[in-house]
Amino acid sequence: MITKRIIPCLDAKDGxxxxxxxxxxxxxxxxxxxxxxxxxxxxxxxxxxxxxxASAEGRALFTDILKKVAETIFIPLTVGGGINTLEDFxxxxxxxxxxxxxxxxxxxxxxxxxxxxxxxxxxxxVLSVDVKRVDxxxxxxxxxxxxxxxxDAIEWIKKCVALGAGEVVVNSxxxxxxxxxxxxxxxxxxxxxxxxxxxxxxxxGSMEDFVTLFKELPKVDAGLAASIFHFGExxxxxxxxxxxxxxxxxxx
Amino acid sequence: xxxxxxxxxxxxxxxxxxxxxxGEEAVVTNDPAVLQKCDHIILPxxxxxxxxxxxxxxxxxxxxxxxxxxAGKPLLGICLGMQLLFEKSYEYGEYAGLxxxxxxxxxxxxxxxxxxxxxxxxxxxxxFPKEKEKSPIFADLAENDCVYFVHSFAAVDCADFVxxxxxxxxxxxxxxxxxxxxxxxFHPEKSGEMGLKILKxxxxx
Numbered sequence: 043m044i045t046k047r048i049i050p051c052l053d054a055k056d057g058x059x060x061x062x063x064x065x066x067x068x069x070x071x072x073x074x075x076x077x078x079x080x081x082x083x084x085x086x087x088x089x090x091x092x093x094x095x096a097s098a099e100g101r102a103l104f105t106d107i108l109k110k111v112a113e114t115i116f117i118p119l120t121v122g123g124g125i126n127t128l129e130d131f132x133x134x135x136x137x138x139x140x141x142x143x144x145x146x147x148x149x150x151x152x153x154x155x156x157x158x159x160x161x162x163x164x165x166x167x168v169l170s171v172d173v174k175r176v177d178x179x180x181x182x183x184x185x186x187x188x189x190x191x192x193x194d195a196i197e198w199i200k201k202c203v204a205l206g207a208g209e210v211v212v213n214s215x216x217x218x219x220x221x222x223x224x225x226x227x228x229x230x231x232x233x234x235x236x237x238x239x240x241x242x243x244x245x246x247g248s249m250e251d252f253v254t255l256f257k258e259l260p261k262v263d264a265g266l267a268a269s270i271f272h273f274g275e276x277x278x279x280x281x282x283x284x285x286x287x288x289x290x291x292x293x294x
Numbered sequence: 295x296x297x298x299x300x301x302x303x304x305x306x307x308x309x310x311x312x313x314x315x316x317g318e319e320a321v322v323t324n325d326p327a328v329l330q331k332c333d334h335i336i337l338p339x340x341x342x343x344x345x346x347x348x349x350x351x352x353x354x355x356x357x358x359x360x361x362x363x364x365a366g367k368p369l370l371g372i373c374l375g376m377q378l379l380f381e382k383s384y385e386y387g388e389y390a391g392l393x394x395x396x397x398x399x400x401x402x403x404x405x406x407x408x409x410x411x412x413x414x415x416x417x418x419x420x421x422f423p424k425e426k427e428k429s430p431i432f433a434d435l436a437e438n439d440c441v442y443f444v445h446s447f448a449a450v451d452c453a454d455f456v457x458x459x460x461x462x463x464x465x466x467x468x469x470x471x472x473x474x475x476x477x478x479x480f481h482p483e484k485s486g487e488m489g490l491k492i493l494k495x496x497x498x499x
Contacts, residue, residue, distance in 0.1 A: 043461050045417045045440060082486065087417055113311040117486050118442060138307045140484065163341060165413055165444045208413070237411055263416065293417040293440035 045291045046256055047087035047264035048278055049241065050271040052077060054123075055094050057103030074107050075114060081271070082115045085279040087293060089115065090143070090211075090266060093123035094186075105137045112138020122170055126150065131158050135166070143168040143211065146184045149191055152205060159206025164238075169207035171199060173228055174215035180228055187215045195228070196235050203236045210236060211266060213243040221247025221270070224255045229262055239263035246270055249281050256290045296320040296497060297332030301353040303339050303346045303374070312483040316490050318497045326358045334497055335362055339374030343383040343399065343447070346374055347391060356392060363394055368499040369475050370431075376470065376477030377449060385447050395472045397452025405448070406463030413446040418460040418480075420468055429457035429471050430499060431478075434491040441468075441478075441485035441492075448479060474499075 052059050058072040078089055091111075093104045101124065112119060121134040122143030131142050142162075148155050148169060158167045172183045173195040180195035199210055212232050214225030224245045233240050242255055246267040255265055270276045286292040296313055298306055300322045313320040320336075321328060329335060337359060339346050350356045363369045371379045380391045383399035391399070403412050419438035422428050443460065449467040458469035460480075470477045476496065482489035 043419065044414070045419075047416055109307075112308060114315065116308065116312050116315070116483055116489055118484050135305055136307065138305075138311065140308070165415060208415075239411055239415060263411075293419075 043291045045087070045293045046262075046285070047241075048085070048252070048282060048292075049088045049090055049120075049264050049266040050081050050086050050278065051090040051092065051243070051266050051268045052272075053092050053094050053268070054104055054107070056097075056100040057095075057107040060094070075110050078111045078115045081278065082117050084277070085282050085294075086117065087264070088118045088120060090120045090122065092143075093121065095124070105133055108134060108139065109137040120168055122168070127154070128157055128161065131162060131166075135162065141166050141168050141209070143170045144207075145170040145172065146186075148202060149182070149184045149193075152201065155202050155205040155207050159208070164206050164208035167207050168209045168211060169199065169202045170211040170213065171195060172213050172215055173225075180231065183215060187218075196231055199232055200235050203238050207238065209239045209241060209263075211241040211243050214245060217245030218243075220245055223247065223251040224265070226255070226258055229255075229259055233259060233261040241266050243267070246276070249276055249284050252281060252285060253288050253290070256285065257288065295332045296334045296336060297329040298322045298336045298338060299329070299355050299359065300324045301346075301349045301355045303341055303349055305340070306338055309336065309338055309372070309483045312490060312493060313497070316494050316497070318493070324353055324355055326354065329358055329362060333367065334499070335359070335367055335369045337369065337371040337375035337378065339372065339378060341374060343374065343377060343385040343391075344387055344389040347378060347383075347389050350378060350392075359392060360394070363475050366474050368496065369394075370496050371475075371477040372483070373445060373479060373481055376479055377447060379470070379475060379477050380449055380452065383447065394475045395449075395452060395455050395470055395477065397449050397455065397470075399447050399449050402446060402448045402462070402464075402466060405450075405466070410463045413444055414460075414462045414466065415444045417441065417485075418443050418462060418468075420458045420460060421465070422458055423456060426457070429469065429476070431471075431476055431492050431495045432458060432469070433495050435488055439488050441480040441482065441488055443468075443480045445479055449477075
């Protein structure tokens with residue numbers, strides 16, 4: 043049976059992981075290679091790297107390090123951040139990424155999704171959406187959640203899937219950082235609207251939140267989180283054992 | 295030396311890296327002379343069947359694969375590379391494959407029924423047919439060990455050669471073997487520790 047995926051997400055700047063990571067036994071807590079290896083050895087089903095670098099030099103450092111990550115870690119790697127053109131897809135795929143996540147780049151130019159899907163296949167194109175409620179409506183935000191696009195989130199996601207996005211990461215700004223659980227309401231609406239895999243992001247504060255996510259919404263394919271994994275509040279191996287006990291299919 | 299066939303399809307970085315990681319020397323090449331010297335050959339592939347089959351022929355690599363396979367060299371097709379081992383595929387048309395393994399490739403959508411997503415993407419457990427001896431490339435795996443799949447088409451009408459299946463609304467063909475010719479529908483180079491064990495076992499054939 044296909045298993046639900048647990049995905050840690052790492053933010054990188056100038057080739058280093060930011061947002062302090064707190065593990066014992068790691069020599070270099072901001073090395074994407076060491077952290078990637080740690081997560082891979084501890085049950086992560088996939089790794090997501092967001093490159094939050096703004097400069098061209100930083101970008102180059104990131105692709106360099108990505109290559110090294112892909113030389114030592116043999117689970118799927120998704121890369122996002124600053125993906126605006128087909129050349130950006132090419133740059134990270136050549137360095138070992140399996141999937142590329144687009145967000146603001148697709149908002150600026152939705153056709154990027156169609157072009158990339160045609161060139162690399164749907165499975166390679168991940169749509170990442172930052173959603174926030176505005177006057178009770180699910181609304182798409184751009185630029186890391188700073189800019190209201192005014193677009194309806196469900197319509198936007200449907201459009202991108204029709205263009206060729208093979209997976210959707212739904213990040214709820216309303217629940218992100220609050221650690222009170224995933225945004226089940228928006229996730230359910232997305233699952234009902236599209237037939238591609240849906241990855242839940244934003245709001246996980248405990249193991250229970252993942253149990254609730256997969257029990258309440260069996261259509262959700264994966265749960266993504268950052269800080270609770272990085273700070274050791276939730277250990278991925280233990281989380282997966284817990285979920286398996288709840289009869290949620292897991293790769294153990 | 296493992297020869298990874300380069301016929302202009304797909305990204306071979308991870309495959310080459312995974313072989314390096316398990317200590318196997320590998321070369322990505324389309325030179326028949328180099329492939330002849332290799333003791334194992336891997337046929338990778340992502341993308342559409344028709345396009346890949348044509349590139350394989352145009353590059354002259356189809357002929358080389360058939361020759362090396364006939365010579366008894368262990369050959370491993372991965373993902374689309376596995377599908378290319380069959381007689382034909384019905385992916386957006388009808389295209390001839392290499393015909394090394396009897397069977398055809400068809401869309402999974404009608405097989406798996408309603409409610410399941412296509413492509414079949416993610417980690418799924420392998421099941422080994424109980425009535426058969428386990429394929430040597432799975433020697434170090436146990437029933438239900440998970441590997442990573444990404445595909446919308448699967449091989450059918452090849453029951454005699456199936457060495458592993460995966461449950462996804464139906465028993466999908468996950469791996470096949472016929473003599474020295476092996477195929478994996480999943481990606482061993484993306485299947486963590488289990489994938490490395492499979493690659494290692496293949497290289498030890």
